[in-house]
Amino acid sequence: MIFRVQESRPGLAPGFIGVSILAWCVAAFGFGHRASAQAPEQPRSTMTGVYSEAQADHGEETYMGVCVGCHPAGTYAGEAFKTSWTGRPLSDLYDTIKEKMPKNDPGSLSPEQAAQLVSYILRINKVPSGKTDLPAEVDPLKDIRIDIPGARSKGQVQ
Numbered sequence: 001m002i003f004r005v006q007e008s009r010p011g012l013a014p015g016f017i018g019v020s021i022l023a024w025c026v027a028a029f030g031f032g033h034r035a036s037a038q039a040p041e042q043p044r045s046t047m048t049g050v051y052s053e054a055q056a057d058h059g060e061e062t063y064m065g066v067c068v069g070c071h072p073a074g075t076y077a078g079e080a081f082k083t084s085w086t087g088r089p090l091s092d093l094y095d096t097i098k099e100k101m102p103k104n105d106p107g108s109l110s111p112e113q114a115a116q117l118v119s120y121i122l123r124i125n126k127v128p129s130g131k132t133d134l135p136a137e138v139d140p141l142k143d144i145r146i147d148i149p150g151a152r153s154k155g156q157v158q
């Protein structure tokens with residue numbers, strides 16, 4: 001945009017008006033150094049309370065009714081499970097459950113059931129719950145990193 005001052009007011013220099021307009025544009029539209037200096041956002045962690053207790057309760061019901069026949073209790077809380085999943089996006093666990101389970105009828109779980117099962121698995125791994133349900137869709141889960149208390153991710157020494 002080009003601004004031209006056609007008539008000058010006494011006491012106001014044309015340069016002052018131009019600088020004022022430029023300052024207003026920077027403030028209003030966020031141009032400048034501050035916007036580009038922001039650090040990229042880190043992925044959210046499962047340790048921030050990404051599921052609710054009620055959701056995990058429903059997941060436990062589904063687990064006991066559908067999953068326990070092939071996956072005995074404790075299957076998803078061992079050191080091997082923790083090491084395999086720690087550091088990965090939560091969407092990976094959700095997708096595995098949603099698309100590949102149950103083994104006798106893969107893909108038959110609803111999105112809500114898959115999210116409930118993920119919540120239950122987080123709870124049995126002592127991941128703290130929060131106040132809201134875990135989303136029942138894969139995209140928001142891509143931004144949540146799996147962190148499990150006491151787990152060692154591949155290559156990590158405790």
